[in-house]
Amino acid sequence: MTAASRQNKLVLEGLSKRYGAFTALEPTSLSVDDGEFLTLLGPSGSGKTTLLQMISGLTEPSEGKLWVDGEDWTFRPVNQRGMGLVFQHYALFPHMTVAENVAFPLQMRKLPQAELRSRVDETLKKVQLDAFAHRFPKELSGGQQQRVALARCFVFRPRLILMDEPLGALDKALRENMQMEIRRLHKEYGTTVVYVTHDQEEALVMSDRICVMNHAKVEQLGAPHRIYADPETLFAATFIGHSNVLTGKRLSMDDRTAVIRTPSGDFRGAYTARDRGTEKVALIVRPEQMRLGPPPDGEYDGVTGRLNDLVYVGADTRLLVSLPDSTEIMLRHDPATGAMPAIGDQVAVHWAKSAARIVS
Amino acid sequence: MTKDGILEMSRRGLLIGGAAVLATPMLARRSWASQSLVVADPGGPFTEGYRRAFYEPFTAETGITINGVARDAEPTAQFKSIVETKSYIWDVCTLTLSARLILEEEDLLEPLNLDPAKVADVMPEAVHPNMLGVDVYSAVLAYNADTLPEAPEGWAAMWDLERFPGRRCLRRNPIDTLEIALMADGVAPADLYPLDVDRAFRKLDEIKDHIDVWWTGGAQSTQLLESGEVDLIAGWNARFQAAVDNGAPVKIVWNGGLYSIEGWGIPKGNPKADLAREFVAFCAQAEMQAKYTEDLAYGPTNLRAYDFIPPERAAILPTAPQNLAVMSLASEPYWKEHRAELTERFNAWLLG
């Protein structure tokens, strides 16, 4: 790692965590820019929370280093890191009022009374809880409690905020509301945020970059649209957005493209696989890239199968087609662009070779 | 009661005793064979001693089964309930002289109707219309012979810190303790009652700060002496004898001892009162009483019992003539009247 890259806000160098024989996180390196919103996305057990806890200092890494603003923080005590942490379960102190909860981090920093009070008032106003300052947490609704937790975090202007599935316990409408709230606060304070979630939609909505994690390691790291457009692994492709997957063996490859042999035929696609050594690969085509009908020319590939089901979802209709080897693919069909086939029909499906990706 | 009086009486008891042996056949009526009595004794070693001295011989003689049960240290409350609620869980129960007085006052005791001939040898202090004393215990001074430089001769030793250095222990109770203080102050045993309470407390004031332990339970006094925790202690002779039996270097000073009597009483209204009376009368016999002294260091009330007791054993029993001669009887009537008030004053004094 170069000295220049350490000027990033946060740099991880081969950070890993093992509990005996169990590996919670494989050695991981990544860097976060100042003011960036980075999301760690993955299913439970993927190591994202372990990674977050090592950044926060709640867990000591087994190996590796952690740099913040160019300083080695690997073993810095948790209470001297000055990071803000927002928990899924809020972790509000039940014996303190809302105002006291929000004031707590400021008291730890020995702020003068007057400034403390004005900061608390200001922050509570920002989260629209100024009317609830003297309530106890248990007297608030779930959404309100989460806003207190956010206020308690933002109030001390931490250089780095870590959020561990903070919206996990809220219902959908409230969650979307809060996503916007967090985005707003993030922009307003210009803080660097590392955010953990298992909800890909949430990740896509909020993040500058997404770090997709699986099986204790990073699958892919990049901007949301990059991960969506150019997934590097089958996991990244399927975890974010819907993908049609045809698995097979790599026949050939060059710098940019490769050819895959599947039971339904040989196909060419952009070779984005992270692991370029493996022969077991998969062809990924997003549903919106597929069209009904046979391939019009050599720039397209296609398959045929039986139409299993039609699902009307408002803007378009989804067609479920099963191929002879019983792989299912899904495509979107705009009824305005052509005739609608009937269930049970044999249909042909095609896609542009340039839209196909071959991943490991 | 004077010292001479006791001697007089016991001598007389001994004389008459010879004739009374003839009266022993008692009852041989086998019609009682299926009957039984529940007899409450103090438990522990008593159970064994009484069983051999009284229960088994009585059953052998009459066929009446005896169930010995352990009673409480102070069974008066139970006794009261037994009679008032007419649930006769005990047919006969051992009482102290003080318990007898309390129970008598509340009319909770059945008359024993003892045949004077049968109790002729028994110490007169032990014979009452509603209680027959069967053993004598005594509050005495005991000491650790290894740690004390010389042998004490009486209660004054407890107060003599110079001649008898060592840790001291008294009973946490005004009974006996006040008498001990007065005797140490020079009051003759014959002149003890009514107690000069103020004088007793003044005397106790002198050593209050030097009393290291105030004991409450009998077994505790054994333990205190035996473990070397204290060097001088006032307490009951049988407890100290237990320490001697366990091999502790303990000696007992009989001089100035205060003895008292335990014996049988019957709850008033007991439907088995007749059987119970037979049992009580049976226990007056010298031969029977002599038997328990093999197990217990208590003195038989029937002084003729010493005819059956080896001299070396007699030496450790309160009613052996040489021991009885230097002791006096604690006055239960006095304590009956003043116990509540003196207990209160004693407690206040202890705390003060």
Next chain:
Amino acid sequence: MSSAPSLVLSRFRSNPLWLALPAVLLLAAFFLFPMGRLFLLGVQDPQTGALTAEHYLRLTEAPVYWRILGITFRIAILTALFSVILGYPLALWLSRMDSRKQSLLALLVLLPFWTSYLVKTFAWMILLGHRGVLNTLFVEAGLIERPLGLMYNELGVIIGMVHAMMPLAVLTMLPVMNGIDRRLTLAAGTMGASRSQRFWLVYFPLSVPGAAAAGLLTFITSLGFFIVPAFLGGSGQTMLAQTIITQVQELVNWSFAAVLASLMVVAALISIWIYNRFFGLSTISGGSSSDGVRASSGILRRLGRRFLEFMAWISSPFDRFGSSIGNDDRGSAIYPVLALIFLIAPMLVVFPLAFTSASSLQFPPPGFSLRWFEQYVNSPVWISATIRSFGVALATAFCATVLGGLAALGLARSRSRWNGPLFALMLAPMVVPRIVIAVGLFYLMAQIGLVATNTGLVIGHTLLAIPYCFITIGAVLKSYDWRLNQAAETLGAGRLTILRRITLPLLRGGVIAAGLFAFVTSFDELTIAIFISGGLRTTLPKQMWDDMFLQLNPTLAAVSVVVLVIVTAILLAAQKLQK
């Protein structure tokens, strides 16, 4: 179903308080009634039965009883204070373990609880004496020149009583501490709180309801002590229970005993009232700590906060000795181990004594022998007492768990205005000193022929055990999710089925704990046994008591060891069951 039973059933449905009825009936008949009669004695002329204040007036004439009350308070307060302060770190240490390890170590805390406190008291006499084990050790180690006065003074009483009460304090605090969200201190750490700030500003306030409940329980229980002050105290340590026993047993003055007993009950009630003002009574049975925090505003709250900030400041220099990582769980185990040693110290004396070759309680024993075990096994008195104790304790455990559990269930489901009084009634047997209960109960049972019966013993012990069962099951009910019952109901389960298949299995831990509490309460109970057994139905503690008064020999130690081994086996089995 015919209409009449369904009517009854529907009333059961409408008011769950009916579940408390069996316990209420038992308490009314065998607790309230005899207590009422006893207190009537305090205001009656013993001869005429006319109402009189003369017995109470005696209190004004004799200042000694006020002094004794003062001493009783002082000793009980000190005992409660030290039990909580010394027990707190131990409970904290235990609460940080995983539940398997925790319950194993909690056994060690419980062990002294399972040892008859007659035996414990004697073990302390051997340990603390002038020529006792500790003094001998200290002198030989050259630490001191002359033996220290470790007992026959207030120190001895406090040691003995704290030892007896600490397990109760630890076991009361533990569920509250287990219920504190550990993530809260982590969160405080991320906000910049140091170790001491995390503890004093976040963890400690949350644990206060548990500590307060422990203090209250130990205080009230301590009020009624009489064996420990009698055997370990000096001239200045006379407690109220001792004078009550003197009045009943020696002076047969039940009227004045009733006056003194009422004095004790009033003292207990006042302390409960104070506790209720600050914490709310329901926290006694509460695992949930946040519920216990009263939103007391103003000066008190601010003062409390200042105090905690001060404590955090005081202890901050020690922060660097701990781990730097948020969770405080790497703290030193030295103190908890010392505390455990303190708790099991008497057993360390009793065990060797059980195998002594001497016929006295000489320590250390001069040689090894099994004769005292032989004596125990060959003694029909001891064996029958053992069997009876187990039988009575098992029956008590069953009755008290069922009655107390049903009452807890009823009260947890009800929002009636009767809840408060019923709650107080359920706890009342714990508040009234046992000697008072025993006297009143004996009088009643003698009249209906229950004296010297096993039934009488079981009833008496059930009275004493109901509060513990009620509290224990009430505590687990607090965290019970009642929606599960609704769920089961929608799936077609009836009331009984729900109780059997859903509620009981989920409450199993609490129910077993309650049963164990009841078992041990009965198994170690002496006072009631003294009165109710009538000498005929001797229980183990009663037999030990008789022995202790008359002949101290190592059989007592051997019996303790046997009991301890059997009881430990039962506890371990119960723990297996709990999983």
